[in-house]
Each structure stands twice: as C-alpha cells, then as structure tokens.
Amino acid sequence: MAGAYPWLEEIRLKRMVVSDESLEIIAKSFKNFKVLVLSSCEGFTTEGLAAIAANCRNLRELDLRESEVEDLSGRWLSDFPDSYTSLESLNISCLGNEVNLLALERLVSRCPNLKTLRLNRAVPLDRLPNLLRGAPQLAELGTGAYTSEMRPDVFSNLAEAFAGCKQLKTLSGFWDALPSYLPAVYPICSQLTSLNLSYATVQSPDLIKLVSLCEKLQKLWVLDYIEDDGLEILAASCKDLRELRVFPSDPFGLEPNVALTEQGLVSVSEGCPKLQSVLYFCRQMSNAALNTIARNRPNMTRFRLCIIEPRSPDYLTLQPLDDGFGAIVEHCKDLRRLSLSGLLTDRVFEYIGTYGKKLEMLSVAFAGDSDLGLHHVLSGCDNLRKLEIRDCPFGDKALLANAAKLETMRSLWMSSCSVSFGACKVLGQKMPRLNVEVMDESGPPDSRPESSPVEKLYVYRTVAGPRLDMPGFVWTMDDDSALRIS
Amino acid sequence: MSTPLEHDYIGLAEKPSPSSDEHGKTFKETELRLGLPGSESPERKPLSGVSLSLFGKHNNNNNVKSHHHVHVAGAKRGFSDAIDAKWGFSVSVTDTHVSEPDLGKASALLGRGNVGKLPLEPKTISTQQGNTLNTPASASQALKEIKPLQEKNPQVPATNEHAAAPAAKAQVVGWPPIRSFRKNTMASNLTKNNNEAEGKPGFGCLYVKVSMDGAPYLRKVDLKTYSNYKELSSALEKMFSCFTIGQCNSPGLPGKDGLSESSLRDLLHGSEYVLTYEDKDGDWMLVGDVPWEMFTDSCMRLRIMKGSEAIGLAPRAVEKSKSQN
Numbered sequence: 001m002a003g004a005y006p007w008l009e010e011i012r013l014k015r016m017v018v019s020d021e022s023l024e025i026i027a028k029s030f031k032n033f034k035v036l037v038l039s040s041c042e043g044f045t046t047e048g049l050a051a052i053a054a055n056c057r058n059l060r061e062l063d064l065r066e067s068e069v070e071d072l073s074g075r076w077l078s079d080f081p082d083s084y085t086s087l088e089s090l091n092i093s094c095l096g097n098e099v100n101l102l103a104l105e106r107l108v109s110r111c112p113n114l115k116t117l118r119l120n121r122a123v124p125l126d127r128l129p130n131l132l133r134g135a136p137q138l139a140e141l142g143t144g145a146y147t148s149e150m151r152p153d154v155f156s157n158l159a160e161a162f163a164g165c166k167q168l169k170t171l172s173g174f175w176d177a178l179p180s181y182l183p184a185v186y187p188i189c190s191q192l193t194s195l196n197l198s199y200a201t202v203q204s205p206d207l208i209k210l211v212s213l214c215e216k217l218q219k220l221w222v223l224d225y226i227e228d229d230g231l232e233i234l235a236a237s238c239k240d241l242r243e244l245r246v247f248p249s250d251p252f253g254l255e256p257n258v259a260l261t262e263q264g265l266v267s268v269s270e271g272c273p274k275l276q277s278v279l280y281f282c283r284q285m286s287n288a289a290l291n292t293i294a295r296n297r298p299n300m301t302r303f304r305l306c307i308i309e310p311r312s313p314d315y316l317t318l319q320p321l322d323d324g325f326g327a328i329v330e331h332c333k334d335l336r337r338l339s340l341s342g343l344l345t346d347r348v349f350e351y352i353g354t355y356g357k358k359l360e361m362l363s364v365a366f367a368g369d370s371d372l373g374l375h376h377v378l379s380g381c382d383n384l385r386k387l388e389i390r391d392c393p394f395g396d397k398a399l400l401a402n403a404a405k406l407e408t409m410r411s412l413w414m415s416s417c418s419v420s421f422g423a424c425k426v427l428g429q430k431m432p433r434l435n436v437e438v439m440d441e442s443g444p445p446d447s448r449p450e451s452s453p454v455e456k457l458y459v460y461r462t463v464a465g466p467r468l469d470m471p472g473f474v475w476t477m478d479d480d481s482a483l484r485i486s
Numbered sequence: 487m488s489t490p491l492e493h494d495y496i497g498l499a500e501k502p503s504p505s506s507d508e509h510g511k512t513f514k515e516t517e518l519r520l521g522l523p524g525s526e527s528p529e530r531k532p533l534s535g536v537s538l539s540l541f542g543k544h545n546n547n548n549n550v551k552s553h554h555h556v557h558v559a560g561a562k563r564g565f566s567d568a569i570d571a572k573w574g575f576s577v578s579v580t581d582t583h584v585s586e587p588d589l590g591k592a593s594a595l596l597g598r599g600n601v602g603k604l605p606l607e608p609k610t611i612s613t614q615q616g617n618t619l620n621t622p623a624s625a626s627q628a629l630k631e632i633k634p635l636q637e638k639n640p641q642v643p644a645t646n647e648h649a650a651a652p653a654a655k656a657q658v659v660g661w662p663p664i665r666s667f668r669k670n671t672m673a674s675n676l677t678k679n680n681n682e683a684e685g686k687p688g689f690g691c692l693y694v695k696v697s698m699d700g701a702p703y704l705r706k707v708d709l710k711t712y713s714n715y716k717e718l719s720s721a722l723e724k725m726f727s728c729f730t731i732g733q734c735n736s737p738g739l740p741g742k743d744g745l746s747e748s749s750l751r752d753l754l755h756g757s758e759y760v761l762t763y764e765d766k767d768g769d770w771m772l773v774g775d776v777p778w779e780m781f782t783d784s785c786m787r788l789r790i791m792k793g794s795e796a797i798g799l800a801p802r803a804v805e806k807s808k809s810q811n
Contacts, residue, residue: 040665040667066665066667094667175671198668199671199672247664247668248662248664249672251662251664281662306662306663308662310658310661365661365663390660391658
C-alpha cells in the first residue's frame with residue numbers, strides 16, 4: 001500500500017492486529033499522513049506510537065480508542081518534535097501508563113487547533129487544570145482519573161480551568177470519580193451536549209445534581225447507578241436528549257444492586273421527545289413498558305435492550321416479550337438497529353419481518369423456537385445489512401432457503417445455533433460470491449458428521465474471494481475444495 | 487432436506503415421523519407464502535395479543551409450531567445428549583472473562599460485546615429438567631412451572647440446567663455483551679472500590695501513599711508486591727531509612743532479613759515511630775492487628791507516625807509491645 005498510494009492521508013482500522021512495523025511503515029511512507037484511528041486494535045506497543053509521533057509532521061488526529069496497546073513507557077509522547085503543532089485530536093484513553101506529563105502539557109499548549117483531547121486514567125486530576133489552560137479552545141475532553149485528595153485549592157483550580165473552556169461541549173473519562181469533585185464541572189454544564197459518565201462509579205444523588213444542570217444535553221452515557229429516580233430527573237431536565245446508554249455496574253452479579261428497572265427507560269421515553277437511540281441494560285422488562293416506550297417514541301431509530309438474565313419473561317405476566325418488541329418495530333417505523341433480549345418466541349421474528357422494513361442491523365440471543373424465526377427475518381426485512389445471532393435454534397432450512405438474501409447483506413454471524421456443517425458446505429458451494437467461514441475450535445469440521453452443528457458461522461459477501469490469512473480454526477467453505485484451510 | 491439432526495432436534499419425543507413430515511410441510515408452506523407473513527397463511531393467527539394462540543392447546547394441525555415447542559423440551563434434551571455422547575463436548579460454561587481471539591469479527595451482540603470462545607456452548611436449549619424456561623410455555627401450566635423454577639434457581643440461566651454444569655454460579659460466556667475494554671476497566675474499578683486504595687490506577691496493583699512524619703516527601707508502595715507484614719516493613723524501612731538513621735537504636739534495626747511484626751514495632755518503638763494506616767472508614771489504625779489480606783483490603787494509606795503524636799492510638803500499642811518484649 002505504501003508503494004501504491006504515497007499520498008495516503010487517513011487510515012482507520014477496527015478490530016485489527018496492527019504491528020509496530022506497520023506503524024513504522026505508516027510513519028515513514030506517507031508524507032502527508034493526517035489521521036490514524038485504531039479502534040479496538042491490538043498488537044502494537046508504544047514504540048510504534050513513537051514512530052508515528054516522530055515522523056508524521058502533518059498528523060492531525062491520533063485516536064487509539066479502546067485498543068490494547070502494550071505500554072512500554074510514556075516516553076513516546078515526547079517524540080513529537082517541538083516544531084509539531086498540527087494536532088487536532090488525541091485519544092490515548094486506553095493507555096495504561098503515565099505519559100510524560102510535561103511533554104503532554106507542552107504539546108497541548110502549542111497546538112492551537114486541538115479540539116479533542118482524551119486522556120488516560122494515569123493523568124492525575126491535579127494536572128488537568130494546566131492542560132485545560134493550555135487549550136481553552138477544546139471542544140471535547142476526556143479526563144484522566146477524576147480523583148484526588150480533597151483540597152480546596154485543587155478544586156478551585158479545576159473549576160476555574162473548566163470555566164475557561166467556553167467551547168467545551170463533550171466530557172468523558174471520569175474514572176474513579178470522586179463525587180466531591182463533580183461540582184468542578186458545574187460552570188460548563190449548561191453548554192454540554194455530550195456526557196459520558198459510564199466509568200464514573202458515583203451514586204444517583206451526585207449523578208442527578210450533575211445531569212440536571214445539563215439542559216442542552218443530547219447524549220448521555222451513564223452507569224445504572226443513576227437508577228429510575230435519576231432517569232426521571234433526566235427526563236425532566238434534558239429535553240434535547242437524543243441518545244441514552246445505561247451500562248450495568250455489576251453485570252455478572254446475581255442480584256440487582258441498584259434500583260434501576262424498566263421504569264427509568266419509560267420515564268425518559270415520556271419526557272424526552274427527541275430520544276432516538278437507546279442502549280439499556282436492566283434486569284426486568286414488561287410488554288407493557290415496551291409498548292409504552294414504542295408509543296411514546298415512534299421516532300426511535302436505534303433500540304438495544306439487554307435484559308441481563310437470558311430468556312427473562314415479562315416479569316409481570318411471565319409471558320414472552322414478543323408483543324413488546326413487536327410494538328417497538330410496529331410503531332418505530334424508522335427503526336434501523338434493534339437488539340433483542342428476554343424470553344422470545346418465533347412470534348417476535350414474525351413481527352420483525354412484518355414491520356421492520358427499515359431495519360439494518362439486528363442482534364439476537366437466546367431467542368426463537370425454530371427456523372421459522374430466522375426465516376421471518378431474512379425474508380421480511382428488506383433493508384437488513386447485518387444480522388448477528390447466538391444461541392438460537394435456527395438451522396439449515398432457513399439459511400439455505402434465504403441464501404440469496406445473504407448476498408444483499410453485509411454479514412451474517414451465527415454462533416451456537418443449529419446450522420450443520422453440511423449446510424455450510426452447500427452454502428459455500430452454491431454461493432461463490434459469499435465467503436462462508438466456519439469457526440470451530442474443536443477441530444476440522446470434516447472430522448465430524450455433516451449433520452453436526454458448527455460452533456460459529458460467518459457469512460459475508462466478497463469480490464475478493466476467500467481470505468488466505470485465517471487462523472487454524474477458521475475454514476472457508478467453497479466450491480474448489482470442500483474445505484480450504486489457509 | 488430433513489437431516490437427521492433436525493429430525494432429532496425438532497420432532498423427537500412424541501411423534502417422530504409425522505412431525506418431521508409436518509415440519510417439512512410447514513416449511514414448504516412457509517416458502518410458498520412469501521409475502522407478508524401474517525397474511526393468508528392458515529397457521530398464522532392474526533397477531534393478537536394472546537401469545538398463547540400460536541402454540542396453545544393443539545387444536546388444529548396447523549400448530550406444527552406448537553409441536554415444535556412441545557417437543558422441543560424432549561427433543562432438545564435428546565439433541566444435547568447426543569452431542570455429548572458423540573463428541574464429548576464439555577457443556578459446562580466457563581468463566582465469562584475468557585478473552586476471545588481476534589477473529590476479525592469478534593463482535594457479538596448488544597453493544598458489541600464478546601463472543602464466547604467455548605466450543606459449543608451448552609446449546610442453552612439443553613436441560614435435564616423439562617426446560618420450561620426455554621419454551622414459551624405451551625400452556626399456562628408450563629407457565630406456572632416457570633415460576634417455581636425461577637424461584638428455585640432464580641439466578642441460573644438455562645445453560646446451567648444441564649447436569650454437567652455447576653449449579654448457579656456458572657455464567658454464560660460472552661453474556662451480557664459488554665466490551666472487554668469496559669469489563670477490564672470496571673473490574674479494576676471494583677477492585678479499587680473494595681480495596682478503597684487511592685493511588686495509581688492500574689489493573690492489579692494497589693498503590694498507597696506512605697508518609698512519614700518529618701520527612702519532606704511521601705512515597706508510594708504497591709501493596710500487592712508484598713505478601714505479609716514482614717515484607718512490607720522491610721520495604722518501608724529501606725525506603726525511609728534515610729530519615730531514621732541516627733534515631734534508631736533498636737537492636738532489631740540492621741537485620742534486613744525478617745522483621746517480624748513485633749520487631750517492626752520495636753524498630754518504630756525504638757525510633758519513636760509507629761506505623762499506622764487509614765482504613766476504609768477513615769480511621770487511623772495500627773498496622774499489624776489484622777490478617778494481611780484484610781489489611782490490604784482496607785488500607786487506604788500508610789503513615790509512619792511519631793510516637794509522640796500518636797497519643798490516642800499508639801500508647802496502648804506502644805505499651806503492648808513494651809510488655810510483649
């Protein structure tokens with residue numbers, strides 16, 4: 001690539017393995033390189049970052065969001081030369097170690113166009129004011145650890161620094177947040193449009209105080225510590241809210257640890273007329289609540305509900321949640337993304353196939369009774385692009401009957417379902433423009449009967465043919481050989 | 487196209503042959519009726535609110551679906567048994583924190599969580615107990631059965647009902663779907679909250695500040711690098727020796743090997759220092775009273791206190807150690 005496109009400016013990779021060598025090649029080959037975004041990647045170290053820092057004179061954006069970086073030392077940041085001033089966006093929130101803080105401060109203050117700065121947890125709170133003062137034009141800030149010894153001078157320094165950032169609209173970070181430091185952001189709450197508190201383990205009263213001041217808030221990510229009460233206040237205070245994500249504080253705990261139920265989501269659906277995107281983890285749900293939400297918010301475009309216990313029925317009636325989700329797809333005519341959970345039969349898929357005409361992405365787990373469920377979706381959802389399924393009793397028939405549909409989709413993922421190896425072979429042979437990849441850690445699938453189910457199946461359309469770089473537990477089904485092992 | 491698999495899977499328990507035919511028939515009917523599902527098909531009742539209508543008491547043969555449901559209980563049982571027998575899959579679930587390999591597509595569901603790595607997760611349909619949790623309850627009786635089952639094992643996901651799985655504690659791999667970045671971060675949060683240690687946030691380390699009265703600066707130690715009080719005290723001694731030289735005349739001082747708890751007190755007693763720590767409740771406690779694990783769980787910071795200042799705290803301890811010696 002380096003040879004072919006020497007003027008390449010932007011590289012954005014997701015879930016890829018990237019080596020330090022690759023980063024070095026990028027750093028040295030592309031003279032005008034501007035944007036590097038590595039999202040959930042891995043395989044590189046801070047040495048690779050050092051190469052980028054040292055060589056990319058025109059770098060504007062370095063975003064390592066949620067990548068796994070082997071953090072050898074914080075020294076790499078100092079490799080940005082003093083003459084380098086073009087940084088506009090820096091996201092190092094995934095790094096484990098402390099970067100050279102002085103180098104960071106100098107870098108931040110000499111880059112006048114720096115708009116986005118997302119620090120890692122290791123940046124102590126008492127260094128934040130200096131950084132902010134060096135970049136009063138910041139629009140997006142991710143704090144480091146939001147905790148420190150409670151000292152009045154640290155607090156007032158911080159509050160003043162925040163107040164000086166008149167353009168700051170997005171806040172995130174807040175690791176280890178100490179409630180007594182939250183008021184430091186009060187001066188700018190009224191200008192915030194996006195707030196990510198999903199790592200802040202503070203309780204509802206403190207969350208409420210903060211959130212109720214954010215009248216312009218459009219996006220809120222928060223832990224379930226906010227509870228139903230907090231969400232009610234949110235609904236009353238933040239009328240411009242468009243996106244809400246509530247994450248579980250104790251997802252693997254056996255008992256609920258917070259007073260967060262379906263009611264919180266209902267409140268927000270009632271109070272926030274612009275709410276269109278929801279991700280909600282909770283432990284109970286009812287058809288009635290889903291019905292209410294659907295009727296309140298026909299403008300919903302993304303609805304992802306995770307009821308933590310698989311196959312949980314409507315807690316009031318003990319019925320499946322088919323009707324509730326059916327109401328969602330029926331009333332929310334522009335729904336593009338849907339994630340299901342709870343106890344669900346083939347009926348919900350019938351609803352989805354009937355009403356989910358704009359649906360582009362569907363995620364299903366522990367649901368359905370038979371192939372009919374899958375068939376409803378594949379035959380009914382005209383705009384379906386991505387379908388991911390786990391632990392559902394869907395098998396060969398629906399898959400093969402709808403093989404042509406798969407060519408109109410971006411991808412299909414099925415794990416722990418009932419698709420047989422034989423069917424995968426047939427699919428691979430019949431559909432040359434699809435890559436049909438079978439993943440099985442227990443050995444080559446042809447060592448077992450054709451009727452045995454595969455662990456994981458991934459099907460996607462391709463113009464490039466089968467991959468050649470797969471690890472040993474991935475097999476492509478195609479017509480050349482029944483199995484191609486790379 | 488009925489494969490033996492589906493035969494077992496769908497139509498086993500009560501009516502093997504007819505149901506496989508019907509299954510095939512049903513599917514054909516389905517294929518023919520591509521158009522809006524819900525129109526014209528005799529087996530599709532209008533989408534009424536009564537969820538039992540599709541699979542209520544089998545009052546017509548259209549309820550092949552209900553056959554599926556009814557049989558599913560038995561069939562699925564049989565299915566998973568067959569699997570176990572043939573391939574010896576381990577069907578016990580593993581810890582959710584299994585990290586998945588990068589398959590290029592590791593996203594699962596609902597927030598792009600993790601995909602389970604377990605070979606053939608216990609179909610989750612499998613059950614030894616009549617499985618009322620899986621089927622959407624073909625009759626109200628089954629519904630009633632759900633409740634007691636849930637009450638008995640309210641925390642047990644369906645996966646656990648297999649005999650091979652350990653009861654109640656096992657978790658489904660990759661569920662709930664939470665990104666590993668978030669899992670890792672929250673795990674270290676939990677550790678921190680439990681230990682309530684301030685100091686450098688890191689995964690698996692436990693830094694606490696150590697102050698010594700009269701010293702111009704503080705230090706930090708990672709409590710996780712020590713396994714008992716002995717190691718901690720020798721480390722502290724080394725760290726702060728530059729401040730204690732000339733003040734210490736305890737016989738135990740030079741011995742770098744094995745400072746026991748009492749000799750730490752000797753040292754500190756001899757040099758008029760007392761090692762204390764602030765616990766989760768904000769109280770200042772004498773180091774050494776509780777078992778090591780309990781100490782690291784509750785220690786927030788350490789302070790090497792001058793004996794003369796430790797009025798409320800140390801005198802008893804000082805006297806105790808005096809009397810012990």
